[in-house]
Amino acid sequence: xxxxxxxxxxxxxxxxxxxxxxxxxxxxxxxxxxxxxxxxxxxxxxx
Amino acid sequence: xxxxxxxxxxxxxxxxxxxxxxxxxxxxxxxxxxxxxxxxxxxxxxxxxxxxxxxxxxxxxxxxxxxxxxxxxxxxxxxxxxxxxxxxxxxxxxxxxxxxxxxxxxxxxxxxxxxxxxxxxxxxxxxxxxxxxxxxxxxxxxxxxxxxxxxxxxxxxxxxxxxxxxxxxxxxxxxxxxxxxxxxxxxxxxxxxxxxxxxxxxxxxxxxxxxxxxxxxxxxxxxxxxxxxxxxxxxxxxxxxxxxxxxxxxxxxxxxxxxxxxxxxxxxxxxxxxxxxxxxxxxxxxxxxxxxxxxxxxxxxxxxxxxxxxxxxxxxxxxxxxxxxxxxxxxxxxxxxxxxxxxxxxxxxxxx
Numbered sequence: 001x002x003x004x005x006x007x008x009x010x011x012x013x014x015x016x017x018x019x020x021x022x023x024x025x026x027x028x029x030x031x032x033x034x035x036x037x038x039x040x041x042x043x044x045x046x047x
Numbered sequence: 048x049x050x051x052x053x054x055x056x057x058x059x060x061x062x063x064x065x066x067x068x069x070x071x072x073x074x075x076x077x078x079x080x081x082x083x084x085x086x087x088x089x090x091x092x093x094x095x096x097x098x099x100x101x102x103x104x105x106x107x108x109x110x111x112x113x114x115x116x117x118x119x120x121x122x123x124x125x126x127x128x129x130x131x132x133x134x135x136x137x138x139x140x141x142x143x144x145x146x147x148x149x150x151x152x153x154x155x156x157x158x159x160x161x162x163x164x165x166x167x168x169x170x171x172x173x174x175x176x177x178x179x180x181x182x183x184x185x186x187x188x189x190x191x192x193x194x195x196x197x198x199x200x201x202x203x204x205x206x207x208x209x210x211x212x213x214x215x216x217x218x219x220x221x222x223x224x225x226x227x228x229x230x231x232x233x234x235x236x237x238x239x240x241x242x243x244x245x246x247x248x249x250x251x252x253x254x255x256x257x258x259x260x261x262x263x264x265x266x267x268x269x270x271x272x273x274x275x276x277x278x279x280x281x282x283x284x285x286x287x288x289x290x291x292x293x294x295x296x297x298x299x300x301x302x303x304x305x306x307x308x309x310x311x312x313x314x315x316x317x318x319x320x321x322x323x324x325x326x327x328x329x330x331x332x333x334x335x336x337x338x339x340x341x342x343x344x345x346x347x348x349x350x351x352x353x354x355x356x357x358x359x360x361x362x363x364x365x366x367x368x369x370x371x372x373x374x375x376x377x378x379x380x381x382x383x384x385x386x387x388x389x390x391x392x393x394x395x396x397x398x399x
Contacts, residue, residue: 003300003301003302005209005212005213005216005323006264006268008213008216009216009261010261010264010265012216012219013219013254013257013258013261014261016219016222016223016254017250017254017257017258019223020223020226020227020250020254021250021254023226023227023230024226024230024246024247024250026175027175027230027231027234027235028234028243030175030176030235031176031234031235031238032176032235
C-alpha cells in the first residue's frame, strides 16, 4: 500500500473504533424493554 | 494477466474458495432459519429470513474487514485475501436480499411507493432509540453496490489502482453505517443479549486487528536506515535477506523491496501496480517477483512484467560493500533495468 493510502487507513482506524464504541454503548444505554410492563399480559395471545 | 480475455480467470483455488463460501452461506441460512423456527415458533418465515440474511451480511462484512489486517500480521491468512472480492460481492447480494425482503415486509403494503415510505414513515431523527435505522442500511447497501459493481479488474484498470482503492476504502463507511443500523435498529427492538454481545465482540475484534496491523505498518515505516557512501543507504547484511525473498525498507516515506536471488540483489518499489499489494512480501517464482496478493509478476532487475504484460514498477540501484546491502533512495523510471549487485564477486573483492 502506498504511503498516502496507508496514512488515510491509519486515520480512519484511529477514529472509527472510538466512534462506534461510543455509539454502541449509548445504544445499549438507551435501550428500553419492548414488552408491556404488566407481566400478566401476554400480547402474543392477542395476535 | 491473460492474453485472451476472460471475464473471470477461474482456477482451482477460486473454485474451492467459492464452493466453501456458497456452502457456508447456505449452511448459515439453513441453521439460522431452522433454529429460529424451533426457538421462536410464532415467528413468521419472512421475519426469520430477513434476520438470517441481515446477520449473515454483517458477519461476512466482519470477515472481510478482518482478512486485510490478519494478512498483515500473519502470512498464513493470505489465501483468504486472493479472492476477497468474491466475498464482497456475496456480501452485497446477501445484504440486497435482506433489504428487498425488509422493504416488501415493512413498506410495500401502504399507499405510497415503498422507497418513499422507507424515508418518510419514520422521521424521528432526534431520537436514538427510535432513529430511522432503515435509511442507514439503505445507504450502506448503496456503497456495497458501488463496490460490487466495480470489483472486476476491468474497473481497476479503467479507474487506476489509487482511485479504485479509494472507492473501495468506502467499505469502512459502509461498516460504520451498518453497525449504526443494527445498534439503533435490531438492538433496540430485540432485548436478547446475544445480538448485543456478538456485535460488541465483532466490533472489538475488527478494531483491535486494524490497530495491531497499523502498529506493525508504523514499525516498518520507522525502521532506521543508515546513510552510506555516495547517497546510498545501508539496508542489512546480505545474509539478512532470505534467498528468493526480500527485506522491506521505508525510504523517504515509500517502501522498497530488496530481493536476493541467484547470487544477486535487486530493489524495486514495494507497490504492485495491480492493487498496491506488498511485492516485498512475495517471493521470486520462475525468475519473477510474484505479488503475494494476486500473483502479478515483475522481473527483479527491471521492475517490468514479463512479455506480453506491460505493468512496470520503479527500480532502485543496489550495491554490496563488505557484507552490507546498500540501496540508493532515488527511484528510477518504472521498468528501468538496473544492473543487480552481485553477491559473490562483492564478497571476493571485500576479502581481497
